[in-house]
Amino acid sequence: MGVPRFWREIPYRYQLIGTKCSNCRSTFFPPRLICPNCRGAGKVEEAKLSGGGEVVTYTVVRVPPEGFEKQAPYVVGIVKLDEGPRITSQIVDCEPEDVRIGSRVRTVFRKIDEEGPAGAIHYGYKFALEQ
Amino acid sequence: MRKVAIIGVGMTDFGELWEKSLRDLTVQAGLEAIRDSGLPGEEIDALYAGCMSSGIFVQQEHIASLLADYCGLVPKSATRVEGACASGGIALRQAIMAVASGMHDVVVAGGVEKMTDILTEQTTMALACAADREWEAFQGVTFPGLYAMMARRHMHDYGTTEEQLSLVAVKNHENGAKNPHAQYRRPVTLEQVMNSSLIADPIRLLHCSPISDGAAAVVVCSKEKAKEARSEPIWVIGSGQASDTIALHDRKDITTMNATVVAVREALRMAGITQKYVDLVEVHDCFTIAEILAIEDLGFFEKGKGGPATQEGLTALNSQISVNPSGGLKSKGHPVGATGIAQIVEVVQQLRGQAGARQVKDAEIGMAHNVGGSGGTCVTHILSR
Numbered sequence: 001m002g003v004p005r006f007w008r009e010i011p012y013r014y015q016l017i018g019t020k021c022s023n024c025r026s027t028f029f030p031p032r033l034i035c036p037n038c039r040g041a042g043k044v045e046e047a048k049l050s051g052g053g054e055v056v057t058y059t060v061v062r063v064p065p066e067g068f069e070k071q072a073p074y075v076v077g078i079v080k081l082d083e084g085p086r087i088t089s090q091i092v093d094c095e096p097e098d099v100r101i102g103s104r105v106r107t108v109f110r111k112i113d114e115e116g117p118a119g120a121i122h123y124g125y126k127f128a129l130e131q
Numbered sequence: 132m133r134k135v136a137i138i139g140v141g142m143t144d145f146g147e148l149w150e151k152s153l154r155d156l157t158v159q160a161g162l163e164a165i166r167d168s169g170l171p172g173e174e175i176d177a178l179y180a181g182c183m184s185s186g187i188f189v190q191q192e193h194i195a196s197l198l199a200d201y202c203g204l205v206p207k208s209a210t211r212v213e214g215a216c217a218s219g220g221i222a223l224r225q226a227i228m229a230v231a232s233g234m235h236d237v238v239v240a241g242g243v244e245k246m247t248d249i250l251t252e253q254t255t256m257a258l259a260c261a262a263d264r265e266w267e268a269f270q271g272v273t274f275p276g277l278y279a280m281m282a283r284r285h286m287h288d289y290g291t292t293e294e295q296l297s298l299v300a301v302k303n304h305e306n307g308a309k310n311p312h313a314q315y316r317r318p319v320t321l322e323q324v325m326n327s328s329l330i331a332d333p334i335r336l337l338h339c340s341p342i343s344d345g346a347a348a349v350v351v352c353s354k355e356k357a358k359e360a361r362s363e364p365i366w367v368i369g370s371g372q373a374s375d376t377i378a379l380h381d382r383k384d385i386t387t388m389n390a391t392v393v394a395v396r397e398a399l400r401m402a403g404i405t406q407k408y409v410d411l412v413e414v415h416d417c418f419t420i421a422e423i424l425a426i427e428d429l430g431f432f433e434k435g436k437g438g439p440a441t442q443e444g445l446t447a448l449n450s451q452i453s454v455n456p457s458g459g460l461k462s463k464g465h466p467v468g469a470t471g472i473a474q475i476v477e478v479v480q481q482l483r484g485q486a487g488a489r490q491v492k493d494a495e496i497g498m499a500h501n502v503g504g505s506g507g508t509c510v511t512h513i514l515s516r
Contacts, residue, residue, distance in 0.1 A: 030265075030266055056284065056380075056385070057280040057281070057283045057287070059275075059276045059279035059280050059283060059331045059333075059334070060332040061271060061272065061273055061275075061276045062329050062330055062331060062332075063330045063331070064252070064271060065252060065255040065256040065259050065271065065273050066252040066255070066256045067256075067271075069252065071271065076270060076272045076276050076280075078280055078379065078385070086380040087266070088263075088267045088270050088272055088380045089270050090270055090271060101287050112270065112271070113271070124269070124270075126270075
């Protein structure tokens with residue numbers, strides 16, 4: 001995939017900025033142009049997320065997709081952020097057996113993948129266990 | 132709405148069919164369905180073809196025209212339908228709606244996928260495109276990974292065990308061993324499944340449906356046209372389709388596929404029946420956890436009881452409810468675009484009493500359940516003799 005697609009995402013990949021609906025008060029990440037609950041009825045505003053959360057579920061990917069061969073095996077989980085939204089992310093800097101449903105985690109800034117030896121390197125958020 | 136019948140079915144073998152192209156497979160399945168119907172090909176008004184990712188798998192888009200051309204249907208209307216692994220089921224629903232509305236009298240619904248022409252990592256990536264590419268797949272999650280996360284949570288919330296996940300594979304291989312079109316026509320033991328390599332914990336290799344090539348087709352028509360058919364028509368009595376968030380993480384409960392719950396409710400309401408009238412169901416067991424979720428979300432078992440029900444043999448052939456008599460995606464194979472149509476081929480053959488060694492006794496009513504992605508799309512059909 002080309003560089004522009006990932007460049008376009010930069011603000012949200014590097015910092016957890018989501019959106020909050022003024023009507024139902026739900027927070028979403030990634031940002032949405034309209035609230036899926038209220039559609040036209042709510043006004044959507046930017047909401048900075050603290051980066052702390054809890055593991056809802058997780059797995060250890062042992063057969064990776066193209067671009068992730070060097071990282072496998074790695075832990076991927078769904079994290080429920082303290083403000084409500086849930087996101088899918090790698091959980092790093094730990095052994096897979098240290099991760100549990102309910103573990104506290106916090107965002108860290110990491111390399112995600114690279115487009116071959118001479119291609120662009122993509123960066124973004126991952127999560128690490130809170131000490 | 133007009134009454135809609137299925138009068139012809141056909142499918143290729145499923146498997147690694149390196150000697151056959153996407154178009155060859157489709158023509159083969161299509162011709163078989165037309166011959167089975169007994170109607171001359173000139174009667175066909177339109178084609179709906181389900182296919183998920185021919186662009187990545189064989190670098191060919193615009194396949195509706197290609198298939199109409201190679202099937203000799205030009206200049207009839209031809210439309211490709213895409214809903215990830217539910218592409219086939221949706222193609223059928225489009226065909227049913229076209230006939231029910233009176234717009235067309237005879238329509239072919241087909242499905243095809245040619246997945247083994249590229250490397251496994253590329254196939255894994257192509258399939259990952261059915262997840263949210265920018266916010267799930269970007270992080271390195273795979274399809275086995277997404278279903279593994281559902282499995283982990285289901286085990287946590289309901290006490291489902293690895294053994295129960297494995298017994299789904301054992302049961303489906305037992306059925307698939309009796310299906311001449313199945314990719315894996317052999318049984319597997321519980322030990323083999325539980326000792327197979329880990330793909331995405333707790334999902335092991337033998338919990339996964341394979342990567343497959345294959346095509347399937349059915350002929351759908353009005354009640355009037357069904358009188359000219361070679362065999363007794365099988366009636367479409369219910370059809371339901373629903374959507375959900377594309378990303379698994381956005382669902383309130385990741386152990387329930389709400390699209391399944393809504394789609395089956397719609398199909399049962401249309402049919403005017405409840406689950407207890409259903410003799411067999413072909414469910415979307417892309418991973419064994421998916422069958423456990425499906426039999427719960429379709430309402431055959433209470434939430435959390437899918438694992439124990441499987442262990443007690445309640446889903447085996449000719450038990451309480453025959454689940455995946457064809458062998459399911461697990462044993463029969465899963466050429467993603469063809470799967471939804473192949474399920475219908477099985478249900479029709481079961482209701483006609485043509486299923487041979489895997490025949491469900493006195494089958495009157497059958498259901499098919501086809502899921503796209505991690506549950507972002509679900510389509511359910513109910514057929515009756």
